[in-house]
Amino acid sequence: MNKEKNIDPLTLSAIEARLESFNDELCARTVRQAFSMPTARIRDISSAILDSEARILTAGHYAPIHAAGTDISLKAIVDWIGRENIYPDDFILANDPYITKAGHLPDWSHVRPIFYEGELLFYHFMRTHVHDSGGAFPSTYAVRPYDCHAEGLIIPPVKIIERGVIDEKLYSVILKNVRGASMVRADNLLIYESMKKCEERILDMVRRYGKDVVIQSCNEIMRRTEETVRKEISTWKAGVFKAERAADWDGSYDQPVWVRLALTVKPEEGELIFDFSDTDPLVDFINVPWGVVLAFATTTTRWALSSDIRNLQGIHSCIKVIVKDGTALAPVYPYSNGAQSITLGSEVFECCQIAIAQAAPKENCGATWARKISPIFSGKFRDRIDPRTNSMETYWTSPFNSDGGTGAPWGYDGTDGLGHAPAAGASVRAPIEVEETLVPYRWLHCEMLTDSAGDGQWRGGLGVHVEYLNCHDPETWRPLDCCVITGNSDGQKFPPHGLFGGTDGKRHELWIKRGDKLLPLRTMDTQYVRPGDIIGTKSGGGGGIGGPLDRDVEKVRWDVLNQYISPKKAHDIYGVVIDSKSFAVNYEATVKLRKKLKAQKKAREKN
Incomplete structure (x- = not known):
């Protein structure tokens, strides 16, 4: 990515902040007004603004489950519909995990293209857990589905609104197959109208600063982010770092399901390769789409960087995620993935955290x-x-x-x-x-x-x-x-x-x-x-x-006083002697006990 020249730093900062604000506004509007319980009361939602090449410009402050892999989903959605078939005031829905590579069936992707003077400049993307998406039970978390169809209605990318006109015949087929159809419709149209409002703000910004300045600024934001990320990775340890974690089971076969990661760190190139090829084969119910794996690799990498990295595309440029066909991280039709991100996806997340902790400065790990x-x-x-x-x-x-x-x-x-x-x-x-x-x-x-x-x-x-x-x-x-x-x-x-x-x-x-x-x-x-x-x-x-x-001894005392830990744990694990009535610390006894416990720990490690 070439460096953009002659961009005023204040203008660059203002454009970045405005894009972030406009994007967060979309989620805020939706959360305040939606009928969907996961959207309104739990905030199972996120959104992103992407450029015409489907590169993420801002992904906001909501759930990274939905935001960090939006570029993968958007590219697939645009390819499915055809770039030449996308017009101003279109509104696209999709939830097919085999196409979008993300989410389970209630996680509907909503896309609006943003045109300026006939030219496609941006896409606004939102994914949220809608009120219902059909299936045998509400919520799509009922275990032991026969296949993906038991989990709900599968929607390939479709335009329910084209050039501002609702396709009622198509939309009626979708709504006829979900519970609470009136609420689902209301939330869809809420998102559509909120995206229109955000589009107005984005186009006002383009008119104020000029199209060329805005596009140059977006390119520069991504370039600077990538440069910063590669510089930080260059300080990490080189090598291959492994981690494995397992889900309890898939609800059908009573055996743990293992995710295995080999993380290759290349400091000289500023590159990370997350290789999940040794993960267990496809199972029932908890398979994780590739886009979700990318989202979690991106999020954990972002957590391990000391800088305030807000642009996800700059991170995507520095990482590579490998999944193997036939494994639980590459589901194919008709394998189900109803519990994907919050069950086996958690193991993906944990593997990334544990592997990164072996390479990154410990001050950046958790x-x-x-x-x-x-x-x-x-x-x-x-x-x-x-x-x-x-x-x-x-x-x-x-x-x-x-x-x-x-x-x-x-x-x-x-x-x-x-x-x-x-x-x-x-x-x-x-x-x-x-x-x-x-x-x-x-x-x-x-x-x-x-x-x-x-x-x-x-x-x-x-x-x-x-x-x-x-x-x-x-x-x-x-x-x-x-x-x-x-x-x-x-x-x-x-x-x-x-x-x-x-x-x-x-x-x-x-x-x-x-x-x-x-x-x-x-x-x-x-x-x-x-x-x-x-x-x-x-x-x-x-x-x-x-x-x-x-x-710190005083922190241990505070924990005991506030019942975060018991006096027994304070003594046996933290080596702090606390009076059970006055909660006063016996510092002399504490020093002796800690010395004793450290010696015992050292002896165990030696043996």
């Missing part, structure tokens, strides 16, 4: 996060009839209240209950009060878990204990009316991973309490529940980083 755990509740209200349609009311929700803590980054403790790494902290918990008005459940517990995080010089964020009581009216309830789905949950077998002497976090726990009996509930499962049943979860905390015996 331990792995707790994996996703968020039971989905779906079902029917037989006594609630919509007078407009004479049909019963249905419900589904996945409130994210059970999510565990983040891994500790070097120099900082992890964040409590923030969620799984692929969302990168962008998702939020749905408000409990809102959820209780919409589903027949009452939250009995929602509290942080003492001793759930991995230990270290900086500890992981805490996990969470949540219990949900099924309050469905027993007079109207029928068998199969209330379903709990854990197809979006993983981590009962494999805990978050600590780094540089830090310890692992806790594994997840799930159960159903029916009267006096505790019934098992697994990840990747579907169970029917009754009124009075209690669904319980205990999520693990994130991994720790650095040796626990090096943790």
Whole structure:
């Protein structure tokens, strides 16, 4: 990429900031007004502005699951439709993971081309989890699908709006095959109109600065980012660094599913090669499209850079991602991928973090996060009839209240209950009060878990204990009316991973309490529940980083005082002696205990 000359630094900064602001505005408008529960209450959404060559200019501040691989998806969408068939005021939908190489079926890609004086300059791209996309169960997380068609309606790239006119015949076929069609339609058109508003702002910017200056600035932003990324990678260790992590299972065959990564670092070239060729073969339900793998390699690389890197295309220019046909990271029709990014995708993310930590400066690295755990509740209200349609009311929700803590980054403790790494902290918990008005459940517990995080010089964020009581009216309830789905949950077998002497976090726990009996509930499962049943979860905390015996004594005291850790753990793991009544630290005893524990650790390592 050639260096663009004669660009005023202030103009360059202003154009970059405006593009970022316009893009974030699209997500903000959608989150505030959408009907879709994952979009509005969880923020399962992201957007990007790309140039006419499908290069990412800005990807905003929402979920990298959706944003970091948008260039791959957009190129495929444009190729499918044909560049010559794209016009002003078109609006394109797609969710076919075999074409877009991203997402599961509820993750709909929305694309709007932006023309200026007859010339295509940009694309605005949004992907979000819509209210419904068809399939056997709401949410697409029901395990053991027969094939991809059981998970929902597959939509190749289609223009539901061409030159500003809705194709009602085509659109009606799509809407006839989803639940809550009026809400899906409203959200689609909300995105369409919001994109139009953002287009107005972008074109105002082009008119103000001039087309040539804007295009030159975009090229310069990408060039500078690539230059910065290559310079940073040049300080990393050269070599091949390996990592492997496994999902609990795929919901069908009771064996772990392994992701294996060989990361080649080439400092002289400023290049990273993520090779996942040794990953397990294709499985059911949790296969991960290649674009998602690229998104997670990009995100973890971005996390390990010390500079404030906002342009993802500059990172893409410095990395290469290899997946092998026939493996779980290269799904082909009709293999399903309903749980892709938040189950096996988490293992992709973890492998990248662990491999990068072997090469990058440790100050830029972090331990792995707790994996996703968020039971989905779906079902029917037989006594609630919509007078407009004479049909019963249905419900589904996945409130994210059970999510565990983040891994500790070097120099900082992890964040409590923030969620799984692929969302990168962008998702939020749905408000409990809102959820209780919409589903027949009452939250009995929602509290942080003492001793759930991995230990270290900086500890992981805490996990969470949540219990949900099924309050469905027993007079109207029928068998199969209330379903709990854990197809979006993983981590009962494999805990978050600590780094540089830090310890692992806790594994997840799930159960159903029916009267006096505790019934098992697994990840990747579907169970029917009754009124009075209690669904319980205990999520693990994130991994720790650095040796626990090096943790600041006052931080250990604070953790005990606030019940983040128990006095026993403070003594046995951190080597800090604290009075259980006054919470005062016995510094003399602490020095002796830490010296003893370090000697024991050294002896174990020697043996």
